[in-house]
Amino acid sequence: MASDMRPPNSKKGGVPSHARVSDQACHDKFQSCDGDGKPSRAAVNGVSVKENHGTCSSNPDHAGAVLVDGAKGSIAQSGHVDSADYDCAGCLHGENGSPMACDLQQESDRDQAGHTLDDLFFFDDEEEDDIDWEPSARIVENRWFCTNCTMPNMDEVTHCQNCNDHKGSEVLAGYDVFQASFAQAALISADTALPPGSTAIGFDEQMLLHSEVEIKPNPHPERPNRLRAIAASLAAAGIFPSKCALVPPREITKKELLMVHTSDHVESVEQTKNMLYSYFTSDTYANKESARAAKLAAGLCADLASLIVSGRVNNGFALVRPPGHHAGVKQAMGFCLHNNAAVAALAAQKAGAKKVLIVDWDVHHGNGTQEIFEGNKSVLYISLHRHEDGNFYPGTGAAHEVGVLDGQGFSVNIPWSCGGVGDDDYIFAFQHVVLPIAAEFAPDITIVSAGFDAARGDPLGCCDVTPAGYSQMTSMLTTCSEGRLLIILEGGYNLRSISSSATEVVKVLLGDGPCYGKGAAAPSKEGMQTVLQVLEIQQQYWPVLVPILASLQAQQGLALSKYAKSAHGIETGVLFKQPLRKTFVAECWETFVLECAP
Ligand SMILES: [Zn+2]
Ligand SMILES: [Zn+2]
Missing domain, CATH: 1.10.60 (Diphtheria Toxin Repressor; domain 2)
Known part of the structure; x- marks a missing residue:
């Protein structure tokens, strides 16, 4: 499938700084709106939505949440009803990582000065007329949003200008077939006799109910179809559910969550079930089903980890959402509510694992996971991510961040200095940093925070990792912890990219060899510089x-x-x-x- 996609738009070096979407761009927009004296209000399903031009701020005190009964809460932000909020949704996950980044590079002939996300959604508009501004109407006028990658396209084009998928994409066509077989599949129980070397998958359709309430015309990239596309792809390959053990869904308990998060955080997520919709940050939404989905995701990850450590299954794949690696001790952010990988790591230790390795290959740094374990030497966190001197979301994960106190040396950050990073750089870093450290650490289980947003064609990641590259990395990690490997889905927003990548990963879990056909990895010069920097810093902790x-x-x-x-x-x-x-x-x-x- 990947070969059908256009080459990545991203070029080495990322987006020119003058073309980046920034928080300042958001604030400039707010300034403009406020200056026009045109506060916007909207009604959603009869509930009055609080005017909130301040959603670009991460300060939850700025906003009220919309309760089902219309009352205002205080834990999360409402809004996302006007054009300013489109700017914001991109800018908090933005900088170079916003969808706009790819689009701007694709449109390299354009004058790049002064671009904001307005240019993304309002392209070809000759002038802005704030007096007659009807953003919701204008944003959908003559445009369609790509099912595969969510990017907007003009009506007259039949194929997405970002991913080349057809306007009538059939990327989800196989989900019905999967659903039928999934409904017949037996869940494993304590009495189930599993063959040696089994692979387990954690999935439940209730996680599809977590979605952004549709008050904006453009789809949120972290959407239910992500799971549908991967499930359909696994079914089409004949490996799920037929060849995998199916873990029964379980909501994580409050007691388990409190081992990772503060009680305030756990309670704030729980409260979202009483609200029509709410926001923890301007891009981290919740609806009435989100709390349950987040608890199911964490529960499935915990139980998969326990099954692997106990030896009942050899490895597993958590097909879950919402994702987790940005969720820290006390905050939800970056589309993440509870930290699934952290919960799984502690479940593994409860089941008997002394040392846990977490490898995070999501294109974004897992700031939440690092924060949770930065002083803990029994959990080694290794992340490969775009960083660009802190200009790529979330801005953390510099090479010199090595952990604190007893945990020094147990946070290993491999921060790419630009976009466009591909298989060779990742595999080179695996060969020279990840695997040597993993071998010295000798974990009892390896957990992968497996975002597929570094995949070729991803609208946010703008990198170039192929399904074969992911299969190779998975195969390399099977050499750690005697094959006890748990893959947990994090980000990834191009449905064809994530489904083909996840399918190759699960094939490796089932025993197939990697489909990576190349020999030695030849890194880019930027990739080599990053690896050398990491080796310089980490050699004092890892001889x-x-x-x-x-x-x-x-x-x-x-x-x-x-x-x-x-x-x-x-x-x-x-x-x-x-x-x-x-x-x-x-x-x-x-x-x-x-x-x-x-
Ligand atoms: Zn597309
Ligand atoms: Zn990500």
């Missing part, structure tokens, strides 16, 4: 990295000296004694790839 760093530096020195000799007549070896200079190394990089890469 296994010392010779790896020395080897890479020697290889680079070789490239450096060859370059110097050919370009400047300097004898080979002279530059070995010089500290590596980034710009010079970058110039030498092609030489290294051609002559020195293993």
Whole structure:
């Protein structure tokens, strides 16, 4: 499926800074709205929605929640009814990671100065007329939103300009077939005799009920169809539910959640069931079903972890939402309510695991997971993510963030410096950082926070990892913890990308070899620089990295000296004694790839 998609729009180096959507852009927009003296109000299902031009702020005190009976609560924000909120929804998850980032790069011929998300949703408008502004009407006029990737397109085009999927996409066509077989599938119980090496999947259709109340014309990227698309793909491949054990759904208990989150956080999520809709941040929504969906997601992850540690199943895949890795000790954010991976890690320890490895390959840093375990040396957190000096959402996850107190060295961040990162960079980082540290740590179970938003074609991630790349990474992780591996879905917003990627991952769990056909990974120069930076920092905590760093530096020195000799007549070896200079190394990089890469 991936081969049907257009090449990624993203280019190395990301979006020019002047073209980024920023919080400031939001505030500028609010300023404009306020300045016009046109506060907007809307009625949703008869409930008056509080005017709230301040939803760009993450301060929940700015807003009231909409209760089912129309009363105002205080834990979450209402709103998202006017154009300013479209700006906000993008900007909080935004910077380079917003959908706009891809679109702007695709439209590189346009004058990029002053772009905001307005340009994304109101493209081709010749001028703004604030006096007659009817944003809700204008946003849908002559446009259709892609089922596969949610991006807007003009009516006259038949294929999405972002992902090339057809206007009448059939990406969900197989879900009916899955539903029929899923309804007949038996859930495993305490008495079920499972064959050795079983793979379990956690899924329940009640998690589809968590959705953004439709008060905006454009779909939220974290939408129920994500699970439908993956389930349909697994069914089409003949592996789910037929070849997998099915974990019975269970809502996580309050006691289990309190091991990860504060009681205030747990209560705030629970209260959303009394509201028609509410927002924890401007992009983190809840409806009346969200609290239950979040508890089911966490419960399925916990039970999968217990099943794996107990040895009843070999590995598992949690097909769950809402995602979890941005949810911290006391806050929901980034589409995440409860931290599923953290709950699973503690469930694994309760079941007998002493050491847990969490590998997070979602394109965003799992700030919540890192926060929860940053002082805990029994849980090692390794994340690969776009960072760009903190300009990519959520801004955390720099290489120097290594954990605190006893947990120093047990947070390992591999922060990419640009978009467009692909299979080779990920696999190179796995070979030189993730697997060596994992081998030294020797976990009893490995949990993957498996966002598929670094996948080729993702509208938010703008990276280039293929289904084969994900299968290779999964295969590499099966060498850790004797194959005890739990994959938990996090982000990922292109339905074809996430379904094909997840399907290849589950095939590996079932015992297939990886479908990655290439040999040694040849990283980009930016990828190599990131890996070298991480090795420099982490070698003090993980001695296994010392010779790896020395080897890479020697290889680079070789490239450096060859370059110097050919370009400047300097004898080979002279530059070995010089500290590596980034710009010079970058110039030498092609030489290294051609002559020195293993
Ligand atoms: Zn699309
Ligand atoms: Zn993500």
